[in-house]
Amino acid sequence: MPCYNEAESLPEFARRTKQVLAALGCRHEILLVNDGSRDGTLAVAKSLAAADPCIRVVNLLRNFGHQAAVTAGLDLTESDIVVLIDSDLQDPPEVIVEMVAEWEKGADVAYGKRRHRSGETGLKLFTAGAFYRLMRCLTKTHIPEDTGDFRLMDSRVVKVLRGMREQHRFIRGMVAWIGGVQVPVYYDRESRFAGLSKYPYAKMISFAIDAITSFSIVPLRLVTCLALGILLLALVAAGIVFVIKLVNPGFFIPGFPAMMITVIFFGGVQLLALGVIGEYTGRMYEAVKLRPLYIVEAVYGGTASSHAGCLNPDPSTTSKSGG
Ligand code: UDP
Ligand code: MG
Numbered sequence: 001m002p003c004y005n006e007a008e009s010l011p012e013f014a015r016r017t018k019q020v021l022a023a024l025g026c027r028h029e030i031l032l033v034n035d036g037s038r039d040g041t042l043a044v045a046k047s048l049a050a051a052d053p054c055i056r057v058v059n060l061l062r063n064f065g066h067q068a069a070v071t072a073g074l075d076l077t078e079s080d081i082v083v084l085i086d087s088d089l090q091d092p093p094e095v096i097v098e099m100v101a102e103w104e105k106g107a108d109v110a111y112g113k114r115r116h117r118s119g120e121t122g123l124k125l126f127t128a129g130a131f132y133r134l135m136r137c138l139t140k141t142h143i144p145e146d147t148g149d150f151r152l153m154d155s156r157v158v159k160v161l162r163g164m165r166e167q168h169r170f171i172r173g174m175v176a177w178i179g180g181v182q183v184p185v186y187y188d189r190e191s192r193f194a195g196l197s198k199y200p201y202a203k204m205i206s207f208a209i210d211a212i213t214s215f216s217i218v219p220l221r222l223v224t225c226l227a228l229g230i231l232l233l234a235l236v237a238a239g240i241v242f243v244i245k246l247v248n249p250g251f252f253i254p255g256f257p258a259m260m261i262t263v264i265f266f267g268g269v270q271l272l273a274l275g276v277i278g279e280y281t282g283r284m285y286e287a288v289k290l291r292p293l294y295i296v297e298a299v300y301g302g303t304a305s306s307h308a309g310c311l312n313p314d315p316s317t318t319s320k321s322g323g
Pocket of ligand 2: 088
């Protein structure tokens with residue numbers, strides 16, 4: 001569970017999640033990743049870990065972002081199944097029961113698909129819908145619509161995911177790319193338990209650009225098509241001007257405005273093309289630096305297990321046949 005300034009939600013989140021896991025009766029560990037929170041999240045998380053040996057806290061050195069925090073959690077888990085869930089209670093922990101049932105039936109991934117989203121603005125719903133439709137046009141990987149990172153994954157999937165170290169991460173897309181049996185579990189997304197979203201529009205747009213550029217080179221191709229189209233248009237226009245000049249040499253008055261419009265238009269097109277290419281070049285630059293995706297400051301709690309998860313009653317309930 002990535003946590004960024006979630007001090008108010010955490011105790012309730014831990015209580016509800018514990019309740020669900022106790023009802024499931026499986027061995028488990030709750031891994032809270034504190035992503036450089038500036039409120040009392042770390043203190044709250046540490047006190048939860050002190051009271052419950054099944055809770056482990058990974059404290060990142062600073063805020064690395066949601067996707068990096070999730071990656072840190074994935075790197076530190078060794079259980080048979082892993083559930084990614086937000087700690088603001090927008091993803092109801094109770095849905096985990098259905099996800100586990102799908103896993104027992106043979107699913108490698110059971111992803112939460114939102115039936116209804118409370119507490120989200122019309123603009124957020126519209127932009128999210130438009131984004132997933134755009135992604136469908138731009139990439140062959142089918143990324144299910146109306147899903148977030150709330151999902152259960154088998155350790156086989158987690159293992160592959162751990163090996164994918166790209167800097168600009170779009171985890172739900174990366175999981176979809178891996179393949180295997182991936183099934184939806186429908187749920188109603190609730191309002192935040194407390195506080196505000198940590199995804200303002202600027203962050204969301206940057207996340208969408210990360211998603212598009214890490215899954216598709218179609219924008220690069222579009223630039224080429226645009227350039228070819230404009231070149232063709234210019235040739236046709238030149239031909240027309242040539243013919244008119246032959247037929248009626250005095251037809252054109254030297255046109256300054258027309259010339260300016262043309263210059264500005266082509267200047268804009270060139271800058272756009274450079275911008276798109278720049279987006280990809282910038283990402284290559286980030287990739288070749290091979291910097292770590294996050295830095296762990298310390299790990300607290302989790303005394304029930306040295307590393308792999310757990311406590312609780314009946315380990316047999318988590319063993320998947322054949323795996
Ligand atoms: N989060 C994080 N680091 C960040 C931003 C968010 O770990 O830099 C966590 C946050 O605590 C929450 C989850 O990621 O558990 C999703 O964030 P949020 O609820 O703000 O996004 P939204 O649900 O509004 O899209
Ligand atoms: Mg949220």
